[in-house]
Structure formats: C-alpha cells, structure tokens
Amino acid sequence: MESEQRRPLIALNGESVGHGRGRQYRAVLHDLSLELHEGERVALLGQSGAGKSTLLAALRARLDDRAAWCPQHHGLVPQLAVYHNVYMGRLAERSALANLWNLVRPLKAPWREIAALTKELGLDGLLRRPVGELSGGQRQRVAIARALYQRRTLFLGDEPLASVDPHQALRLLALIEARHATTVIALHQRELALSHFDRVWGLRDGHLAIDAATRELRLADLDALYPDADSSLPGTPPPSTPLDLATLPCGRGRA
Numbered sequence: 001m002e003s004e005q006r007r008p009l010i011a012l013n014g015e016s017v018g019h020g021r022g023r024q025y026r027a028v029l030h031d032l033s034l035e036l037h038e039g040e041r042v043a044l045l046g047q048s049g050a051g052k053s054t055l056l057a058a059l060r061a062r063l064d065d066r067a068a069w070c071p072q073h074h075g076l077v078p079q080l081a082v083y084h085n086v087y088m089g090r091l092a093e094r095s096a097l098a099n100l101w102n103l104v105r106p107l108k109a110p111w112r113e114i115a116a117l118t119k120e121l122g123l124d125g126l127l128r129r130p131v132g133e134l135s136g137g138q139r140q141r142v143a144i145a146r147a148l149y150q151r152r153t154l155f156l157g158d159e160p161l162a163s164v165d166p167h168q169a170l171r172l173l174a175l176i177e178a179r180h181a182t183t184v185i186a187l188h189q190r191e192l193a194l195s196h197f198d199r200v201w202g203l204r205d206g207h208l209a210i211d212a213a214t215r216e217l218r219l220a221d222l223d224a225l226y227p228d229a230d231s232s233l234p235g236t237p238p239p240s241t242p243l244d245l246a247t248l249p250c251g252r253g254r255a
Contacts, residue, residue, distance in 0.1 A: 006037035009154070009182065010062050017051070017058045028054040030206050036184065041177065043193035044186040045210070046203030047226050052186040055203070056158050059184060063154060068180065070147040072158035074139050078132030082123060082142050085131050086114045089149035114149065120175060121145050122168075136163045144172060148179055155180035161187055170196075190222040 012034050018027040028051040036042065036059070044052050053072060060069055068089075076085045084103065087110055091099055098107065115127060121141045126134070131142055140163040147155065155176055161169040169189065173196055176183060184201075187193065193200055194214050202210030202225045209225060210217070 043197040067154040
C-alpha cells in the first residue's frame with residue numbers, strides 16, 4: 001500500500017528542529033517537511049552529526065507514549081541486572097510500592113515475560129547479571145529488549161543495530177518489525193536500508209536530502225549522504241565536491 005493511502009501519524013511542514021531552549025536553542029535541521037504514515041518502515045540515514053538523533057527526539061516528543069524508544073547510548077543502569085533494566089520499560093504501569101518490591105524480589109509475571117523476551121534476543125541465563133558486566137553487543141540487545149517490552153505499535157531506534165554483527169542485525173530487525181507496525185530506525189548500513197525498509201529519510205548539511213521509497217533509490221543515492229566516505233565507493237563524490245541537494249530524490253522538504 002502506498003504511504004499516501006495510509007493514515008498519517010505525524011507531519012512536519014517547513015519546520016526547524018534542534019535542541020535546547022530559549023537563548024540556548026540551536027537549530028540543527030532546517031525547513032524540514034516530512035510525514036510518517038501508519039505501517040511505514042523508515043530507515044534514517046546520514047553521517048554522524050547530521051541530525052539523526054535530533055530528528056528522532058523531535059518525533060519522540062510528538063508521538064509521546066505511542067512510541068517505544070531505543071536510544072543510541074542504551075540508557076541502561078550498569079549496576080542493575082538485565083531483568084531490572086528491561087523491566088524499566090514499563091515502570092510507569094505499576095505502583096511505586098510494586099516497583100520497590102520488584103527490586104528486592106522480582107514479580108512473577110514480569111519475570112516470565114522478560115525471561116521469554118530476552119531468550120529470543122540471545123540473552124538467556126543473563127537475567128540476574130549486572131548490565132555493566134556485559135559486552136557492548138549484549139548491552140545493545142538489553143536496550144532493544146527494554147523497548148520491545150513497552151509493547152507499543154511504533155518503534156523509534158537510534159542506531160539500535162550498531163553494536164551487533166550483520167547476522168544478528170537481521171535477526172534483531174525481524175524481532176522489532178514483528179512487534180511494531182511502524183518503525184523509524186537510524187542506521188548506517190545502506191544495503192540494509194534498501195533491502196529491509198520501504199522508505200528512506202536521508203540527512204545532509206542540515207536538510208532532508210532524501211525522502212523516497214526504497215524502490216526508487218540506488219546505493220549511489222545513499223552514498224551521496226556520506227561525503228567523508230572513501231571516494232572510491234560508487235556514487236560517492238570527492239570530499240571537496242559540494243552536494244547539490246536538487247540532484248537527490250527528495251519528494252518533500254527541499255528548501
């Protein structure tokens with residue numbers, strides 16, 4: 001089904017997006033126009049510092065509790081066990097007394113649910129292990145587990161596949177997609193963006209340079225988002241060559 005026929009969940013029309021407040025506010029993305037539709041799987045691409053995290057934060061603020069959130073730096077508590085870090089995904093659903101008791105003696109129902117979820121993520125047997133003792137890839141999967149445990153229809157992920165190998169990335173992506181009708185995931189794997197998503201938002205130079213269905217894109221289109229990459233890559237301009245935004249496939253948001 002075409003995205004135009006799906007119900008729009010959020011729309012930005014010529015907006016500037018940034019961070020900070022008042023005099024501390026700094027715009028990162030300018031004249032931003034885009035729509036996120038129900039059932040859409042969007043890959044968010046752009047080099048480090050392009051504004052992916054800023055855009056995800058803006059989407060998260062607008063979607064509020066409709067979206068599960070998996071942050072770039074995990075947001076885990078190293079001293080707490082895997083179980084407790086995942087449990088925090090639904091902390092607000094229970095009373096303060098129940099949450100306090102759960103710290104000392106895990107509640108039976110959440111323990112069963114989290115044990116089953118973490119087993120799917122390859123974390124079987126680690127529920128009582130402090131997160132600080134885990135590898136980077138294991139911590140990444142705990143962060144994903146916490147987002148999945150929220151049981152929401154939308155998933156926002158800031159490079160949730162960055163610390164895992166390609167095989168695990170595909171498996172984790174399948175788990176995310178099985179539980180969320182709509183996803184917006186920041187990543188750098190351009191081939192994965194074209195093969196497993198139906199839309200790409202590409203950021204460069206403070207603008208939305210690409211907003212197109214994946215069937216309309218080639219790898220060379222995505223390479224152009226990374227001007228500092230190896231210039232031997234097909235379609236990647238030399239670092240000294242300025243990018244003409246008008247040459248990239250952006251249906252919306254071009255200044």
